[in-house]
Every structure is written in C-alpha cells, then in structure tokens.
Amino acid sequence: MSCPFCDIVSGQLPASVVATTDRVLAFSDIHPVNPGHVLVVPAAHATGLEDLDPDVGAEMFRVAHRVAGALRRTDLRCEGVNLFLSDGEAAFQEVFHVHLHVIPRYRGDRFRLSSGRSRKPTARADLDDVAERIRERLGS
Secondary structure (H helix, E strand, C coil), rough: CCCCCHHHHHHCCCEEEEEEECEEEEEEEECCCCCCEEEEEECCCCCCCCHHHHHHHHHHHHHHHHHHHHHHHHCCCCCCEEEEECHHHHCCCCCCCCCCEEEECCCCCCCCCCCCCCCCCCCCHHHHHHHHHHHHHCCC
C-alpha cells in the first residue's frame, strides 16, 4: 500500500515545504485547521510511535518548535499553537506514517479537541497503580 507521506518525502507527490533536515520534513497540511497548519514527518517511514527512532522523534519536535516560533513571527493569525500527534486508529490517526501537527490557534477559531476528562480528581491510589503499571513496561 502506498503511503502519501513517503510519496511526499520522495518527491513523487507535491508539497509546500516549510523546513527540511536529513531526517525530517515539514510541509503545509492540505486540509489545514487554520492557515499555517504544518505537518512534521520523519523521512523514513514509521507507522506509529513504537516504530519511530527516538532521536528522529526528538528532531521532529525540534523542527516543530522552530515552525511554531516562525508562525508567531508571521502575519498569519497565530495567538497560540497546538502540537498534536495521533498514534493509532483509536487516537484518530488517519495517515499511518507518524506526523506531528503544528496548528496555529487564535481566539474564536473553530478547532476543538473534545475532552472526556473527569470533572473530579482520580484517587491517588488509582493514579499510583496506573503509574506503576506503566513504569513496569518502560524498559521493554
């Protein structure tokens, strides 16, 4: 199956490139939330975070950091920035090549992240239990 982001990286599909390094490409999203919405992708295919080289992931965030700063210095409407990454279908990942959204935000824009967060705090014992379960798997 063809990967549109791999096709962009290889030059087979067009892209409006914002920034590039040896391992990362940043380009304008063709379905932007707001003008200036950029995607930062690894040059080498990685389906999800588990497949992504940690050093490349760090480089993606460095590039996103630079892009976010540049957005704030443009004449585009940008009062804030969201960095957003979906990992897996349940997290609403649509293109299965890791990508980090850099989304310029402003008061009154229509982009919303709906939260199912609990209104009351979770019991500390439950939080400790979950933290322990995650810590047990950090090394694997």
